[in-house]
Amino acid sequence: MKPVLIFAVLAALAVGSQAKDALSACDSCKSMVQNFIDASKDKMKMSQLKISLSMMCAGTSHQSDCSKTVDKLDFIAYKLAPYLKDTTAVCSKLQMCGESQFSPLARLAMLYLKKSESIVANDNIMRQQVCDECQASSGQLGQLFGQDFTAYAVKNAIQRFVCRSAGKAHKACNIFVSSIIPDLMTEMKEIFTEKEMMCSNMGLCAANTKRVARPTPKQPLNDLWKTMGTVKTSNGEELMSCFECTLGADTLLEEFIDKRQATADDIQAEACDHVVPGAWGPGCQDFVHMYMSTVLFLTYNQFDGRGICTMIHTCEKKENALMTLAKPERAELGCANCQVVEKFMAENQEALHAHAVDGIFSNVCQKLPTALGTMCEQSVIRLSEKFFAQSAKLAASGAMCSQVCLI
Numbered sequence: 001m002k003p004v005l006i007f008a009v010l011a012a013l014a015v016g017s018q019a020k021d022a023l024s025a026c027d028s029c030k031s032m033v034q035n036f037i038d039a040s041k042d043k044m045k046m047s048q049l050k051i052s053l054s055m056m057c058a059g060t061s062h063q064s065d066c067s068k069t070v071d072k073l074d075f076i077a078y079k080l081a082p083y084l085k086d087t088t089a090v091c092s093k094l095q096m097c098g099e100s101q102f103s104p105l106a107r108l109a110m111l112y113l114k115k116s117e118s119i120v121a122n123d124n125i126m127r128q129q130v131c132d133e134c135q136a137s138s139g140q141l142g143q144l145f146g147q148d149f150t151a152y153a154v155k156n157a158i159q160r161f162v163c164r165s166a167g168k169a170h171k172a173c174n175i176f177v178s179s180i181i182p183d184l185m186t187e188m189k190e191i192f193t194e195k196e197m198m199c200s201n202m203g204l205c206a207a208n209t210k211r212v213a214r215p216t217p218k219q220p221l222n223d224l225w226k227t228m229g230t231v232k233t234s235n236g237e238e239l240m241s242c243f244e245c246t247l248g249a250d251t252l253l254e255e256f257i258d259k260r261q262a263t264a265d266d267i268q269a270e271a272c273d274h275v276v277p278g279a280w281g282p283g284c285q286d287f288v289h290m291y292m293s294t295v296l297f298l299t300y301n302q303f304d305g306r307g308i309c310t311m312i313h314t315c316e317k318k319e320n321a322l323m324t325l326a327k328p329e330r331a332e333l334g335c336a337n338c339q340v341v342e343k344f345m346a347e348n349q350e351a352l353h354a355h356a357v358d359g360i361f362s363n364v365c366q367k368l369p370t371a372l373g374t375m376c377e378q379s380v381i382r383l384s385e386k387f388f389a390q391s392a393k394l395a396a397s398g399a400m401c402s403q404v405c406l407i
Contacts (some may be wrong), residue, residue: 107214142193167255203371242315249305335405
């Protein structure tokens with residue numbers, strides 16, 4: 001929330017802006033930054049600006065924190081003033097001036113501020129400009145997601161940072177990522193290419209398109225997992241969903257911890273060579289080399305398989321038959337029942353999709369401001385459906401277990 005608010009402050013919905021001509025995204029950004037600079041020097045304009053920004057706080061899950069920050073806008077303006085003198089430099093940093101892959105995304109963020117300005121000014125012409133600019137940026141993002149290189153870059157990043165550290169599951173992980181990511185990127189392309197619907201869902205155009213209905217789970221998630229059955233161990237019975245989930249999560253965490261240095265080296269190369277500005281590169285190299293492996297170790301140790309699986313309702317009791325089993329028995333039972341898990345995934349894609357959407361909607365989308373929440377909900381519905389459909393195909397093929405267990 002705070003980065004969004006600071007961005008709002010930088011863009012500054014100064015009420016005094018009355019320009020009617022359509023401006024480029026770069027010019028709009030520079031105009032808004034200048035409006036903020038002007039408002040910071042005028043008590044009356046600053047008061048109006050606080051009122052405008054307070055309107056953005058309403059309806060968010062962080063309304064109290066947002067309002068407190070807006071109340072301190074005078075102090076924030078004083079601290080930011082030295083960094084805002086060059087409006088072109090500021091807007092270039094925000095990806096609003098000059099072109100890059102992320103410019104359309106940055107412009108969509110700016111449009112929320114411009115929309116609020118149009119509401120304060122009661123300017124219908126500006127509202128239409130916002131809608132038109134949103135559709136243009138949405139179309140550009142659709143083209144970006146439609147590029148083969150984008151899918152390759154996402155797939156390569158996941159395989160490099162996740163699959164390579166997954167131990168004996170790395171081949172299965174590579175197969176899964178190679179199968180899923182292209183479909184998800186295609187779906188993202190279609191979502192953003194449908195410009196009117198996307199901008200309507202974002203609240204930047206009039207809501208005149210029919211929205212996709214959110215699927216409703218037909219049974220509690222823990223009841224769904226129970227249909228997978230149980231597994232008998234030397235320490236008693238355990239829900240198969242819990243056994244397989246805990247075994248898989250613990251095994252992956254163990255592999256991630258063992259291979260944390262290689263992951264740290266990958267992060268160092270990616271962050272310090274491609275993200276951090278050149279002059280800061282050597283310092284970045286030293287810092288990441290010294291601390292990243294430790295950070296990863298501490299992060300991984302915040303989790304355990306049982307906790308993860310309880311959170312997603314595959315486990316329902318504290319007792320854990322898996323805890324005292326010898327590793328050979330764990331591995332043998334895990335592979336013996338792996339195909340049962342694949343069959344379950346293949347046969348229950350719609351139920352899993354409904355529960356995934358319900359969980360993400362409740363824990364993420366509902367906590368966002370209304371317009372972003374609608375966009376989140378509609379996008380999650382489509383991406384989840386595609387994800388579980390492709391996962392079901394993979395499960396039905398037996399490709400995953402054959403790689404993990406070498407069946």
